[in-house]
Structures are given as C-alpha cells and as structure tokens.
Amino acid sequence: MNVAVIGSNGQLGTDLCEVFATRHTVIPLTHADIEITDLDGSRQVLQSLRPDVVLCTAAAHNVPKCESEPEQAFRINGLGSLHLAKLSAELGFKLVQYSTDYVFDGSKGKPYVETDAVAPQSVYAITKYAGEQLIRNYCEKFFIVRVSGIYGKVPCRAKNHTNFVVNMIQAAATKPEVRVVTDEVLTPTPTYEIARNTLELVETEAYDVYHMTCQGEVSWYEFARTIFDALHLRTPLYQASVRDFPSVVKRPFYSVLDNANLKRLGIDRMPHWKDALLAFLRQHYGAS
Numbered sequence: 001m002n003v004a005v006i007g008s009n010g011q012l013g014t015d016l017c018e019v020f021a022t023r024h025t026v027i028p029l030t031h032a033d034i035e036i037t038d039l040d041g042s043r044q045v046l047q048s049l050r051p052d053v054v055l056c057t058a059a060a061h062n063v064p065k066c067e068s069e070p071e072q073a074f075r076i077n078g079l080g081s082l083h084l085a086k087l088s089a090e091l092g093f094k095l096v097q098y099s100t101d102y103v104f105d106g107s108k109g110k111p112y113v114e115t116d117a118v119a120p121q122s123v124y125a126i127t128k129y130a131g132e133q134l135i136r137n138y139c140e141k142f143f144i145v146r147v148s149g150i151y152g153k154v155p156c157r158a159k160n161h162t163n164f165v166v167n168m169i170q171a172a173a174t175k176p177e178v179r180v181v182t183d184e185v186l187t188p189t190p191t192y193e194i195a196r197n198t199l200e201l202v203e204t205e206a207y208d209v210y211h212m213t214c215q216g217e218v219s220w221y222e223f224a225r226t227i228f229d230a231l232h233l234r235t236p237l238y239q240a241s242v243r244d245f246p247s248v249v250k251r252p253f254y255s256v257l258d259n260a261n262l263k264r265l266g267i268d269r270m271p272h273w274k275d276a277l278l279a280f281l282r283q284h285y286g287a288s
C-alpha cells in the first residue's frame, strides 16, 4: 500500500514512517508539503499522490495555547479533520486520525472503553472530539485512534520539542528539586508501540474508534519516579497535587483507556507501560 504520513517529522509521524516502511511504501508529508486547514491545497497534494492510506498526526495540541488561540485549534483539529474526511470519501483512501484520552473527564474512575460517553473539558479536547465527529460523519473508511501521554525519540514539535521524558531529564539537570503530581492517572505510551499497532490495524477494514495505549496505569509522579530511577537522576523528586499548580486548563484526573476494540479484533499488542518505558530509556537514553 502507499501510505501518506501527515506530520512525518513529528513525534508520532517519525515512528509511523519507520514502522510502515517495513511493509509499505511511505510518502512522508511535513507541514511544508501539506496544510490540512486548506481543503483545495490538500486535495491537490493527495490527488496527485493517490495514497491508499493517510495517517494524520497533525494537530493543535499545545493544550494551554489551544485555550488562548481557540480559533486556530478549531481550524486545525476540527476543520482539518473535516477536510481529510471529505478527501477520504472523494479519493477512497483509508484515514487514520489520532485523538486523545482528554475526550473523557475522568469521572468514571475505571478504564474507559470506546463506547463510554465523552465529556471533553478544554478547547483542545473539545476540538479534537469535534474532529472525531466530523470524520465519523463525512467518511466511512476511518480509524480514530485515541492515545495518551505519548513520548518518542523525536520529541513533540507542538510542545517546544519536549515530552514528559525530556522534561524530567531537563528538570533534573536544572532544578534543585522536582515536584510531580500524584493525582492525575494515565497510561504513558511510546509512539513506536502506537506505530506498530496502527500498522496491524490499518491492514484490516474494521473501521471504528480505537483506544491504543499501553497496559496498566500510573500517576505522573510514578511515571517520573521510574524515569529518575532508570536514569539514576539524583535530584530530589517530590510528590505534589494538581492543586499546587493552578492552571487555566481543565484536565481529566483519570484518563486510563481500555483497548477494548483492539482486544475484540485480537490485535491488542500493547505492552505494559513500565516495560515499554524501560525499553525506550535503554534504547534512547542509555539506561541499564
């Protein structure tokens, strides 16, 4: 298959390109190659390339910036998704759009399955959910893939080239002590594992919404503790509460996802978050 990757130089896009290249022909598209908020321009690009699959990682997902620039967030996360959905219907490609655990508000307190009611709380989450709904209603060959707490070897472009792993390493190097919250729980997931599982998913025709995270759950503090221990970071690390860091953004305090639809298909290959994190730290940061 010819697989176009939108956001090919991003955190997730980089791993998608590498993993898909093992089985398919990858067409990497950076922001310089395609602008998803421009329907006609995107049509021109995709019409000439004739991909069988489009993997879209493009998003406005600097969460505080989405609060201060809601029009831009709606333009990219909402309208951009609508454009790709219309082009999927017109040109016939399978569309994969990545979404977020933040479509939930956390009140369930147990892992969310795909059929659970959403309650997005921030401009970021609401615009991502708008994108989901537009895709569901404007094309048929879609996979909406909700991910959570992602990190990869090329850090996130929208978040000033960082991710949680990079942030912790930098904080340990520059601060006298580091404080991380215990009362937000999620399942961190490396982009490489998402890419591997996406590869298997798009080779099916089981169009639907999918949760795609590692197994298990952890607070941001325990996530940080694991990084500090694995990399022998000596800076003191303390537990904190979200109340210690007042924010304009509402975030779910519990956003663990159950990969129920992947399990149903028999293709949930996601490892436990800790095994995945330790493997990532060994491969990219020399952890022993």
Ligand SMILES: NC(=O)c1ccc[n+]([C@@H]2O[C@H](COP(=O)([O-])OP(=O)(O)OC[C@H]3O[C@@H](n4cnc5c(N)ncnc54)[C@H](OP(=O)(O)O)[C@@H]3O)[C@@H](O)[C@H]2O)c1
Residues within 6 Å of the ligand: 006, 007, 008, 009, 010, 011, 012, 013, 030, 031, 032, 034, 035, 036, 037, 056, 057, 058, 059, 060, 061, 076, 080, 098, 099, 100, 101, 147, 148, 149, 150, 151, 155, 156, 157, 158, 159
């Ligand atoms: N980070 C997380 O923890 C997390 C959690 C849940 C879900 N997600 C979702 O995961 C996905 C991938 O995240 P990521 O960390 O890989 O992001 P990233 O590193 O910021 O990569 C996004 C890519 O999309 C490109 N892009 C941005 N706006 C575009 C537009 N309007 N048209 C075309 N290309 C555009 C960016 O190019 P430029 O940088 O050159 O603009 C970049 O190459 C996003 O959908 C995000 O919402 C992330």
